[in-house]
Amino acid sequence: MEHRYDHVAIEQKWQARWDADKTFRVVNPGDEGFDPSRPKQYILDMFPYPSGEGLHVGHPIGYIGSDIFSRYMRMKGANVLHPMGFDSFGLPAEQFAVETGVHPRVTTESNIANYVRQLKAIGLSYDWDREFATTDPDYYRWTQWIFIRLFEAWLDPDAGAARPIAQLIASLEAGEREVDGTPWSDLNEMDRRAHIDGLRLAYLDEVMVNWCPALGTVLANEEVTREGRSDRGDHLVFQRPLRQWMLRITAYSDRLAEDLDLVEWPESVKAMQRNWIGRSEGSRIDFPVAGSDARIEVFTTRPDTVFGATYMVLAPEHPLVESLIADTWPDGTKEAWAGGGSDPSEAVSAYRAEAARKSELERQTEVKDKTGVFTGSFCVNPVNDRLIPIFVADYVLMGYGTGAIMAVPGQDERDWEFAEKFGLPIVRTVQPEEGFEGNAYLGDGPAINSGFLDGLGVVEAKAKTIEWLEAEGFGAATVSYKLRDWLFSRQRYWGEPIPILHGPDGEMRAVSDTDLPLLLPEVDNYRPASMDDEDADPAPMLFNAPDDWKYVEIDGERWERELNTMPQWAGSCWYYLRFTDPGNDEYLAGSEAEQYWMGERGVDLYIGGVEHAVLHLLYARFWHKVLFDLGHVSTAEPFGRLFNQGYILADAFQDGRGVYVPAEKVEMVGDTFMYEGEEVVRSSGKMGKSKMNSVNPDEFFVDHGVDTLRLYEMFMGPLGDSKPWTTRDVVGIERFLQRLWRNYVDPDSGELLITDEPPDEELRKLLHRTIKSVTADMLDLRFNTSVARFFELNNALVALDAVPREIADAFVRLLSPMAPHVAEELWERMGGQGSVCFAEWPEFDEALAAEETVTMVVQVGGKIRDRIEVPIDISEDAARRAALGSEKVAAHLAGEPTRVIVRPPNLVNIVP
């Protein structure tokens, strides 16, 4: 048995050859060997953060899927761009540096080397010549360059698109634009600068941030859990105001939502993005404050209910609160409204202090119990001139709308609760449906108690109210979004330095493009100043940089470098562009390469985890649209087709204390699971280090093989579903590959068992059905059913002494995207030219793929009573006659049928 299937030898041989031959290198337009007659396919995986743990078998399932598709597309004749790189800035390497003093660059480099080794061991067909990491200065140079473009751009409302700030200044100087009615020439230098800085897409702002002392950085809202802890590490997070870099993603809210229509993405991901953007149409309404010139501006989606507004609420942080505090409680102030305060000032101050103290978690848990306090002031409801009291309550959020609402308890459940608790009037302004028994009524119905709106339905009443508000100067139709601007600074070391200089008088200037990359300075230690002291002020790590880095002399003045770094999301916002032209040192990506690879629909297939449904994909789309507006890229959207692979789950086991124990060492004894003599409890979850249920790929490849892993992971079920890993099931794939080998190669002599005799008709038909089925599965990434078809074809070859070449040849081609190593080996042994990776994909003959006969089902009253083999093209008449002629059918028929439904060639249903 010298020549039996030796997966280790075969897999190592072909991986070495692909590496040496650069088999999967793909050239750009203009390069030698480029073939413009071929269509392009850009097939991309979401690149990984190279963690110290390396890969387990659950990680690469998406990579295997995209690899199969890439290999298929090459065989279909496409120029395939299929690259891989590393998202290598980030916290773990830096935290390791804090603990050990090892430079994050060192950790990162060794982790990347390990990842590359592991990825190559899976036989993934990347063009490794295009590999880069986001931490490479040649790469982050352009990340910084894009930041400068954001800094130097604003959203021109006339164009509905980003334009260079320089154009804005030119039109201001030319008098084509003014600053809030003031000509540019009338403004001093400081005001001009403030105006411009306030319009930039990258701007500084004093905002409430999530400050995490343990990590020594602020975090974006998305990086904070609902419990008010850091997403990474689960550390406490505190709210505090801080001057931070922000990116004006909200300027793109509508385009980010609307352009989802242009892409082929899972509807669920589109829905998540639309939800996140949270567009809602409504109206701004101004409520004049009684006895004052001030007005409180509210946002409402229900302007039609304005007659039912019986009180107002401001968020505790609302800037107008201070000015609304009355000196004394007015007559009629209920005890509950005062919150125990002897005067409004005391009551409101106490309430605001309490609200500021509350953590996110407390606010969450107290949702059902509304709190608030009366300011002592009143508004005038503009539609009916009624005086309504103004409250401060934390159920109104400063971050949404205007931070103030008109409260309409009759049509809003939250307002109803508050009104009941505080004894405020409740007026219904929409007539509820007959039989309605709830509190607030949110449905449609005729307006009541609403003056000029009475009798109108909700839609008409909204329109009429807005018309009235606009005519009377009390408001206008408007749109509100949940999406907030993107908090872009971090106080960490291991990130891209933000390339901005601060002048002595507060002037900001971007680092010149020619001075990029702005390299990270070397520092002595990586420990943030604030890490051990929760009360210490947030200080960027780069504060530790040497002075000759921190300060720059320009025209005799000392400018300070920005000390914040970018968040990890930055590098992944545009890496797909760099892959089109990774070596370019003059531009982020050459136009010709960018236009070719990104042409039409951008990335043709982007595979990654659904956990990036919102953040990464929204941020990347935002940057892409800015670059598009500024003419640096050629498509409106970066990712034409998105696919989310599922996760690989695995049994995990916990001991009596709830601690996970190594799953591979758990033994089943009867119905119970034992680990080191102790009974453990089984659960299931995502494979990973924390659950101690990972399967190591290096060992798996030795024991079972790479092709086995690839086929098994594809065979487990649909690529998009999460499914449990079962090592026991792997044997089915191993048997398949061994059987395949024995069909082609005599295990004793090593002789090829291929004959030039043609196959019999049945086998040929089976082949063509297989080609048809596998080809159809490719485009939909339904590889699980393809593997089933391979089993069927393979099993049909077992009984033969030799496999007809016609079958053997096509089968190897079909198999090669999924099991490329064994396919290469068999291809070579059969005398195939070159690599099977570039062999033509087999075509099927429709006539051969079609069945000649089919089993027709005959039903009586919907129950199957007979099955008859009939020609596939049987006529309706013949089918009817065959069915009615069946003895078995006759036995179930008492008399003449009332009706006969004939659907040739599949079915006849006789209704008795």
Added chain:
RNA sequence: GCCCGGGUGGCGAAAUCGGUAGACGCGGCGGACUUAAAAUCCGCUGUCCCCUCGUUGGGGCGUGCAGGUUCAAAUCCUGCCCCGGGCACCA
């Protein structure tokens, strides 16, 4: 609470146009080969019932639950239950 997915044999799953439910694989059972075992090969395997045990013997039931539409429903509709994911006082 709202918005998405999803519930099919002992297990992973097929069936994506409303027309044979359970392809393919695992596991299980039986057989061949072998001194034996492994490997390999062959057969059976949703479930219950019946018989004159048949190389397509006959029948009932069956795709989370309860209804409905239809000649016909895993597939369409209504209500409900359960599981997973996202959002969550968003005015």
